[in-house]
Amino acid sequence: MRDLGRELADALRPGDLVLLTGELGAGKTTLARGVGEGLDVRGAVTSPTFVIARVHPPLGDGPALVHVDAYRLAGGLDEMEDLDLDASLPESVTLVEWGEGRVEELTDDRLHVMIERAVGAEAGPEGGDDVRTVRLLGVGARWSAGDGAERLRRLARWAPSATASRKGDRG
Ligand SMILES: Nc1ncnc2c1ncn2[C@@H]1O[C@H](COP(=O)(O)OP(=O)(O)OP(=O)(O)O)[C@@H](O)[C@H]1O
Numbered sequence: 290m291r292d293l294g295r296e297l298a299d300a301l302r303p304g305d306l307v308l309l310t311g312e313l314g315a316g317k318t319t320l321a322r323g324v325g326e327g328l329d330v331r332g333a334v335t336s337p338t339f340v341i342a343r344v345h346p347p348l349g350d351g352p353a354l355v356h357v358d359a360y361r362l363a364g365g366l367d368e369m370e371d372l373d374l375d376a377s378l379p380e381s382v383t384l385v386e387w388g389e390g391r392v393e394e395l396t397d398d399r400l401h402v403m404i405e406r407a408v409g410a411e412a413g414p415e416g417g418d419d420v421r422t423v424r425l426l427g428v429g430a431r432w433s434a435g436d437g438a439e440r441l442r443r444l445a446r447w448a449p450s451a452t453a454s455r456k457g458d459r460g
């Protein structure tokens with residue numbers, strides 16, 4: 290999943306908003322850590338108990354990574370607004386866990402990265418707990434035309450379908 294995050298980082302540009310979806314322990318933070326490594330930003334991406342948003346400044350020429358864990362945000366958009374994400378959004382890559390229904394109003398364009406644990410028949414001999422299926426969905430003009438569409442298409446090598454998927458490897 291970290292490798293996947295590094296690959297994802299290659300395709301991300303300043304101004305991108307990425308929503309990470311998936312149940313508790315699906316691997317959202319693990320993926321975000323890979324993105325942080327791929328973008329070469331300062332500090333490891335973690336899931337801190339009290340911090341909701343953390344800015345990881347770039348070590349090189351790339352964009353900063355803004356990592357948001359909205360799980361504890363009850364207040365929806367009002368509380369989101371207090372984070373001033375709209376101010377940092379244009380120059381940064383913004384990754385949000387548990388952002389559905391909370392950050393959509395920030396921008397019309399977003400990339401959904403949906404992480405699912407394998408269940409039932411999909412689960413491997415080891416119990417399958419470590420297998421993840423990742424699907425991508427680009428929403429808005431940014432991802433449906435031009436450079437964004439091209440980036441999404443390149444990411445789609447994770448899988449043959451338009452909404453890309455790929456089995457993630459462990460942590
Ligand atoms: N294929 C895999 N991909 C990602 N994580 C995996 C995988 N297999 C096992 N794991 C483990 O699952 C856990 C995922 O935790 P992580 O914090 O990334 O999830 P999360 O989606 O951010 O959870 P939360 O909703 O609590 O924020 C880690 O302990 C990781 O080692």
Ligand SMILES: [Mg+2]
Nearest residue numbers: 317318336386
């Ligand atoms: Mg997390």
